[in-house]
């Protein structure tokens with residue numbers, strides 16, 4: 001890495017693997033994240049994309065189709081086994097989505113406190129160009145019997161609950177038992193929507209069964225909800241330390257190097273009281289004598305210490321995946337960014353990739369990057385992870401002009417690229433396919449699935465495949481299974 005004139009060099013990361021239960025935490029440093037700005041064009045005309053095109057999702061047309069007229073759809077996941085292969089069931093592809101009722105009188109921005117996990121299905125094995133434009137998904141309804149998720153909060157004070165993201169494990173591809181890992185949320189709010197006490201976020205397991213016949217897919221179970229993890233304030237920040245703590249989005253997997261052991265990655269924050277100005281030289285990550293290095297004092301004076309994302313790791317202590325123990329965070333982003341969401345472990349050619357999603361507006365003072373996917377690569381599940389693409393971490397951003405203020409998805413900055421919030425909550429699937437949801441395109445709100453895109457991933461570099469689909473955009477909501485269950489009944 002030769003570096004960009006006027007910018008610091010990225011931190012040296014060895015990719016060396018450490019014991020999963022060890023205490024090494026890799027750092028996504030300020031020196032790393034500043035490579036995004038270093039590779040952003042300072043002189044594009046306002047509202048264009050200033051970032052390298054191979055790291056940017058092609059623009060979604062403003063006349064996108066919607067998946068369903070009755071429900072908002074956002075974070076979406078698939079039916080996976082311990083290796084994150086995506087299974088069809090009895091000839092049907094199935095997806096799980098956060099949904100909210102479009103007819104209940106609230107808008108897309110109010111969805112979070114009303115979120116319920118719903119499911120959709122469609123026939124497997126049909127090419128995207130032979131499906132309806134919206135992907136052809138049939139809405140199957142809600143997964144969890146109404147109110148069942150509230151049992152986790154028995155005896156606590158709350159006013160409304162929500163079901164936030166997670167993942168769905170097909171426990172054995174030879175039968176129909178599935179395990180949902182999700183974030184059970186309880187909010188305790190006054191009439192004006194202010195928190196009386198911090199929201200409770202509990203990583204929760206619920207078991208169910210998938211069924212299918214010639215006509216449809218349905219689920220049973222999900223009546224018992226087992227709390228697995230609450231942030232401990234020691235390894236992961238809790239609500240007493242920071243009412244705005246992030247703790248959610250469990251994704252489980254087996255490491256081929258540790259057969260029979262189940263791990264979980266999740267979104268967290270570095271433990272400790274909010275507002276304590278304690279980022280370190282290691283969090284900044286500058287090389288000795290780098291002329292463009294900031295001092296720790298400069299960074300602390302900027303207030304950057306309010307942003308302290310962490311990608312968490314836990315290990316299962318029983319084979320039914322109902323008891324988990326925290327391990328030390330895999331990656332911290334202290335004084336860099338406050339949210340590393342929906343992390344996943346993606347194992348390819350012996351390399352371990354962590355993909356996660358983050359926002360422009362959750363960056364700390366002085367560092368910047370677009371909404372989208374960030375990636376880190378190492379030689380094991382716990383490694384000195386190398387941020388991908390020039391050491392920056394950026395993998396797949398929305399078209400963004402980093403020279404202009406972000407604005408928001410609901411209140412656009414007219415100077416900003418009208419696709420800076422086009423998509424979010426990306427999930428990287430087998431073969432480098434990436435699904436996500438549409439948020440805002442040219443002020444039109446989405447609440448539906450994006451066109452799938454395809455990434456080429458080679459060592460610590462990635463690029464959007466522009467030969468895939470139509471100029472890089474595949475089918476809307478094209479989320480194909482790459483495996484079939486082995487219990488296929490004849491029909």
Ligand code: FRU
Pocket residue numbers: 074075098111112115164165166183248249267341342424425
């Ligand atoms: C990402 C996310 C997740 C969370 C969900 C809540 O879009 O912030 O981290 O589970 O949305 O709606």
